Amino acid sequence: MKQVKFLFVALMAIVMSVSVTSCMNTDNNTQVSNQPIIGKVKENFLNLIFTSMDGYTFHSKNTVTNASNLSAGDFIVAACTYDTEVDVDYSKNTIQATIGAVEKISGNRVHSTTKAEDTGSNPAFASDRGVISISDYYLRPIMLDNDNILIPIQYFAEEKVSSHTFSLVYYTDESEMKNKSELKLYLRHKSTENKDKETRQAFSYRVFNVREAISTFKRVSGNYPTKIVVVSENNASNNDVPKTTITTSIDYKYKE
Numbered sequence: 327m328k329q330v331k332f333l334f335v336a337l338m339a340i341v342m343s344v345s346v347t348s349c350m351n352t353d354n355n356t357q358v359s360n361q362p363i364i365g366k367v368k369e370n371f372l373n374l375i376f377t378s379m380d381g382y383t384f385h386s387k388n389t390v391t392n393a394s395n396l397s398a399g400d401f402i403v404a405a406c407t408y409d410t411e412v413d414v415d416y417s418k419n420t421i422q423a424t425i426g427a428v429e430k431i432s433g434n435r436v437h438s439t440t441k442a443e444d445t446g447s448n449p450a451f452a453s454d455r456g457v458i459s460i461s462d463y464y465l466r467p468i469m470l471d472n473d474n475i476l477i478p479i480q481y482f483a484e485e486k487v488s489s490h491t492f493s494l495v496y497y498t499d500e501s502e503m504k505n506k507s508e509l510k511l512y513l514r515h516k517s518t519e520n521k522d523k524e525t526r527q528a529f530s531y532r533v534f535n536v537r538e539a540i541s542t543f544k545r546v547s548g549n550y551p552t553k554i555v556v557v558s559e560n561n562a563s564n565n566d567v568p569k570t571t572i573t574t575s576i577d578y579k580y581k582e
Contacts, residue, residue, distance in 0.1 A: 356412075360405045360426060364476070364531065367400045374425055376402060379470065383418075386425040393428045401432035401474065401533040432474070432533040435493040436511075438542070441502060444495060444512070451495045455515045456561035456568055457481045458527065467556050467576055473537040475576075477513065477556060482565040483528035484519040491516050492532050494556075496539040500546055508575070509543045509551035511536060513558045517565075524565045540580075550580040 365376035365384065374386040374393050384406060396402065405426040408414065413422040437451050444451065458480040460467060467477045483490055495512040497503075502510070511534075517524065536554075544550050553575050560572045 356410045357407075358410060359407050361407070363404050363406050364431075365402055365404065366470075367396050367398055367402060369398060370396045374404075374428070376404065381419055383420045384423050384425070385420060387422055388424050390425045390428055393425075396428070396430060399432075400430050401470070401476075402428055402430055403531055404428045431476075431531045432535070434491075434532050434534050436534050436536055436539060437493060437495045438498050438538065439495055441497045441499050444497065451493065451514050453514045453516060453559055453567045455481065455490070455517045455521075455524070455565045456559045457513065457515050458562050459560055460513060460556060460558045460574055462529065467554075467574055469554065469576065469578060470533065472580055473535050473540065474533050475511070475536055475554065475556075476531060476533050479513075479515075479530050479532055481515060481528055481530075482524045483517070483526060484523040485526075486519060487528050487530060489518045490528070490530070492530075494534045494536065494539075496536070496542070498542055498546075503543050503546040506543075506547055507549075507551060508553045508555045509536075509539060509578070510555045510557055510573075511539065512571075513556055515559070521565060551578050554578045 363378050363384065365378045367374070367376045368383065369375040370393055374390045374396070375383065377383050384404070405428070406421070406423040407426070408421050408423040439451060443449060460477050460479055462478045462480065465478050467475060470476050479492060481490065493514045495514055496510065540550065556574045557571050558574065559567050561568045
């Protein structure tokens with residue numbers, strides 16, 4: 327089955343933790359080409375500066391033409407090219423890189439609602455598409471910090487990944503939080519493409535800021551959750567929304 331062409335076509339082998347030594351080939355080739363890096367924008371004025379998840383600060387050598395919509399604090403995936411001997415300052419953990427395609431992966435909506443409304447006859451945030459899974463071969467959902475969760479999403483599409491939107495829903499009912507240790511987040515998927523033509527596999531990373539959900543949980547329960555549970559509507563056969571859901575649990579510890 328063909329995959330949709332989008333920012334990074336193939337699933338990425340080393341996208342979360344990219345220590346520069348791991349990128350070096352055994353044949354002493356020090357060039358890293360179009361390596362996709364997940365990071366957080368520090369500055370986007372005269373050049374793009376962002377910090378990768380393993381602590382390296384990337385400075386763009388070039389003007390990144392498709393980064394005009396980025397602001398400090400945004401999470402991105404960026405295609406980076408650099409030389410591990412020439413462009414890396416190991417003492418300062420900085421990398422001078424030529425940055426190609428950039429995709430903003432944060433800024434996705436998180437909705438609060440009640441269980442009765444969400445499971446009623448006309449819920450406001452219901453999916454009109456399922457997802458294949460919420461992981462790739464190398465990465466499951468993870469917390470990037472106290473507030474932001476990264477979810478790798480595989481799904482069916484026609485050709486325009488930008489036509490697919492993802493959001494999270496959480497319930498504010500006291501019965502869903504009081505005396506509980508798990509905060510449940512429900513992934514929802516909507517699309518404006520032709521449903522009958524969504525037959526190709528697509529893949530996206532999405533980051534959601536769940537600060538309000540965690541704050542509500544703490545206020546109701548008196549404690550931070552010890553686990554975040556992502557509830558997804560998985561269907562590996564087609565893009566229909568299945569009646570059953572799959573839960574993916576990750577540990578959570580609030581860091582002061």
